[in-house]
Each structure stands twice: as structure tokens, then as C-alpha cells.
Amino acid sequence: MNEHKKTVVIYPGTFDPITNGHLDIIERASELFDEVIVALARNSQKSPLFSEQERLKLVERSLMECCPHRTNIRTDAFQGLLVEYATARNATAVVRGLRAMSDFEYEFQMALMNRKLAPTISTVFLMPHEEYTYLNSTIIRELARYGKDVSDFVPNVVAAALKEKFEIKYH
Numbered sequence: 001m002n003e004h005k006k007t008v009v010i011y012p013g014t015f016d017p018i019t020n021g022h023l024d025i026i027e028r029a030s031e032l033f034d035e036v037i038v039a040l041a042r043n044s045q046k047s048p049l050f051s052e053q054e055r056l057k058l059v060e061r062s063l064m065e066c067c068p069h070r071t072n073i074r075t076d077a078f079q080g081l082l083v084e085y086a087t088a089r090n091a092t093a094v095v096r097g098l099r100a101m102s103d104f105e106y107e108f109q110m111a112l113m114n115r116k117l118a119p120t121i122s123t124v125f126l127m128p129h130e131e132y133t134y135l136n137s138t139i140i141r142e143l144a145r146y147g148k149d150v151s152d153f154v155p156n157v158v159a160a161a162l163k164e165k166f167e168i169k170y171h
């Protein structure tokens, strides 16, 4: 009999902070795969607003807020190369969101390089709901910095954390 191999996928990102667009991808992945590991990565090109611990806590709390019924989602953080982390976690694939054509070139390069480094780990692209295609964490941080309400775009815990962060920063 053909035994079903458990499908574990990694959804990596900086998540500074996590948005409804990320959550949309995570929920789609949790429908398709046995286990989804939302993995907070260190991106050497970025200097995040939130510390690693804060970002991880926001990811965990956001998941509790949006989808507590989804029991196949885990959270983690890693340093170093994504494919090394994915291999260590016995992952079958890396999940990435494709929001627009502008994402494609960067994603294409990253997927091909990751495949060169670890041929057995595939990259799976999922499309978020169209209402999230224009979202990114920089825009959210920018709106919050100028005191705009971002609760349409992020979970309540994230909106509150942004408000607190900018109140502390500027008052």
C-alpha cells in the first residue's frame, strides 16, 4: 500500500509585522499541506522595526486571533540559509506568495537558487486574495507611523503593537 508522506512546508518571511496578506497565504497553505511552519527569517538586507521576539509573538498572537481552529500551523525562527533550515525540518517545500508581476523576478531568482542549493525542496507559489495584492509591511509601518488606522489590513494585535511602538518612539 502507498503510504502517505506527511507534507511539511515552510512559509518564511521577515514579518515586520505580519499582515492579513500573510495570514491569507498561511491559511491557504494549511488547507493544502499537513503541516505549515511559519518561519521568521533574518534578512540581512533589512533592519526591522520590531525585534525578532516581538515579531514572533505577533505572528503567534495573530494566528490565535485569525485561525485558532487551524491546528497544523507552527511558528519558529531561524538563522542562516532557508534551504538548510527547510532540510533540517524535513520540509517538502517552501511556500511563497505571489501578489503581482513585480514579485515574480525576485521570487523566480530565489526559487531557482534555492533549488540549486537543495534540489529536493520545491518552491510552491500561492496567490493571496486580490484585496491583499497591494499590501506590504513597509506600507503598513508607514501608515501607522503617521497615525493612520491600519486595522483593515492587519490583525488587532498587530494594529495595537504598531500604535504602541510609534507612541513610544515619538512621544
Ligand code: COA
Residues within 6 Å of the ligand: 012, 013, 014, 015, 016, 019, 020, 021, 022, 025, 041, 042, 043, 046, 080, 081, 082, 083, 097, 099, 109, 110, 111, 113, 114, 128, 132, 135, 136, 137, 138, 139
Ligand atoms: N501579503 C502581504 N505582504 C506580503 C506578502 C503577502 N502575502 N508576501 C510578502 N509580503 C511583503 C512582506 O511583508 C515584505 O514587506 P516589506 O519588504 O515591505 O517589509 C515584502 O512583501 C517582501 O516580502 P518577502 O519577499 O517575503 O521578504 P521577506 O524579507 O519577508 O523574506 C526571506 C525573504 C526571509 C524569505 C529571504 O530573505 C530568505 O530566505 N532569507 C534566508 C537567507 C537565505 O536563504 N537567503 C538565500 C535566498 S536564495
